[in-house]
Amino acid sequence: MKVQDTARDRASRIKLMVFDVDGVLTDASLYITDAGDEIKVFNTRDGHGMRMLQNAGIRLAIITGRRARCVEVRMQNLNIDLVYQGVSNKLECLRTLLAEQGLTPEEAGFMGDDVIDLQAMALCGFSAAPEDAHRLVAQQATLVVDRPGGRGAAREVCEFILEAQGKLDESFSGYLLATGQ
Numbered sequence: 001m002k003v004q005d006t007a008r009d010r011a012s013r014i015k016l017m018v019f020d021v022d023g024v025l026t027d028a029s030l031y032i033t034d035a036g037d038e039i040k041v042f043n044t045r046d047g048h049g050m051r052m053l054q055n056a057g058i059r060l061a062i063i064t065g066r067r068a069r070c071v072e073v074r075m076q077n078l079n080i081d082l083v084y085q086g087v088s089n090k091l092e093c094l095r096t097l098l099a100e101q102g103l104t105p106e107e108a109g110f111m112g113d114d115v116i117d118l119q120a121m122a123l124c125g126f127s128a129a130p131e132d133a134h135r136l137v138a139q140q141a142t143l144v145v146d147r148p149g150g151r152g153a154a155r156e157v158c159e160f161i162l163e164a165q166g167k168l169d170e171s172f173s174g175y176l177l178a179t180g181q
Contacts, residue, residue: 006142007143007160009164010142011109011126011164013125013126014058014107014108014109014161014165015058015059015103015107015108016059016060016061016098016103016109017058017060017061017108017109017110017157017161018061018111018120019050019063020063020064020090020110020112020113020117021040021064022066022113022149023112023113023114023130023132023149024111024112024150024153024154025042025043025062025074026040026041026149027149028150038066038068038069038070040068040071041150042150043152043154046150046153046158047074047078048155049154049156049157049158050154051078052158052162052171053158054080055171056162056167056170056171060078060080060082061080061083061097062084062085063097063110065086065090066085067085068085090112090119091120093120094110094120094123095123104125106125107125108123108126109125109126109127109128110124110126110127110128111129111154112127112133112137113137113149114134115134115136118137118140121137121140121141122140126143126161127142127143128141128142128144128157129143129145130144130151130153131146131147131153132148133149143160145160
């Protein structure tokens with residue numbers, strides 16, 4: 001994991017974490033059936049990391065350039081209600097979202113993987129990228145994780161944020177047996 005000096009500081013202020021879908025929550029592959037339906041593969045560990053952020057009081061949002069029913073279904077499953085699909089200008093969508101949530105850019109994070117995400121990432125106080133992100137995205141990101149998109153990258157970011165906020169141990173505590181049991 002490539003961690004710049006300010007990554008933990010920036011992550012400690014996050015109140016809203018925004019994720020792209022293709023290349024971040026998926027491996028960027030598109031499966032299209034003969035009927036024209038789009039299929040994506042999501043990682044359950046990424047999903048659990050996102051739930052851990054929610055349980056720690058951090059809001060989640062999705063901003064993606066594509067539109068697919070399977071994204072809507074997955075986000076409903078994760079209880080994420082801030083879902084913006086078919087977005088051609090992620091920066092403007094993010095600005096509107098921050099205003100609606102009453103947050104400053106420094107209180108937001110964005111995880112992206114391709115050049116369409118660069119402006120939104122630059123606006124936020126914290127930005128992250130999977131290890132297989134486009135080189136320009138990796139250069140700009142506050143944090144580049146060791147895992148590729150759709151293969152645990154989002155989980156790594158979620159745990160990093162929780163650790164930076166001193167909430168990671170508490171997030172795991174419900175899954176561990178108390179000593180002596």
